[in-house]
Amino acid sequence: MLNIGHSVIDVSVSIDGTSLPVVDSCRDLGVTVTSDLSPLLHVNSIVSKAHARANAIHRCFVSRNISLLVRAYLVCVRPLLEYNSTTWSPHLKQDIDAIERVQRRFTKSLPGFGNYSYCDRLRTLQLPSLELRRLHVDLVWCYKIIFGHVSLSPSDFFDFRLASVTRGHPYKILKRHRSCTSRSTFLAERVVSVWNSLPCDTVDFSSLSAFKRTIERTDFSRFLCFSEFL
DSSP, rough: OOOOSSSOOOOOOOEOOOOOOOSSSSEEETTEEEETOOSHHHHHHHHHHHHHHHHHHHHHHOOHHHHHHHEEEEEEEHHHHHTTTHHHHHOOHHHHHHHHHHHHHHTTSOOOOTOOOOOHHHHHHHHHOOOHHHHHHHHHHHHHHHTTTTOOOOOGGBBBBOOOOOOOOSSOOOOOOOHOOOOOOOOHHHHHHHHOOOOOOOOOOOOOOHHHHHHHHHHHGGGOSSSOOO
């Protein structure tokens, strides 16, 4: 049994006469959830597995073809670092950097890329940073919820501005003050500032595909902890 929050609920739960222990963390649908809702344990777990897979690619592939190695990374490593990121996306720099370090080390180990900066490696390989990709995923899910692409009620996640909007796009969300740190890191909270800042002249809200395409051309560096990853 997992207690969420600082208060401990004394509830005795048993199955077939066997009492269930109270634990500090558990794994649910592939994501490690802790009592304080910190993503640290999950981040450490996926980073360790991702480094192992990335190292295996460099050891096991005889070919030194850059395209082949990068393709192996995209198929075998990156999905592990991004699975269900909307539920655990970190906000602390140390966690963000720990995840990014996997891609940084892998690209540096590619033949001929050892002397390039991480930014130059990403630009040459045409790869976005992992932090930027998580932000894109957050925005896409925000779009899906607001425009009814998923079976979730927008009012359960967001408070919309009722007054007419004179600047920017017409789908802006109210940003509420939250005293709880854990709550402020949830998707419905962390995405608000980025969503409201989307430029209406370059971001196309007419369809999901158009939205995805246009946000990839938008500069989000001011919302990233490590803008040099761009």
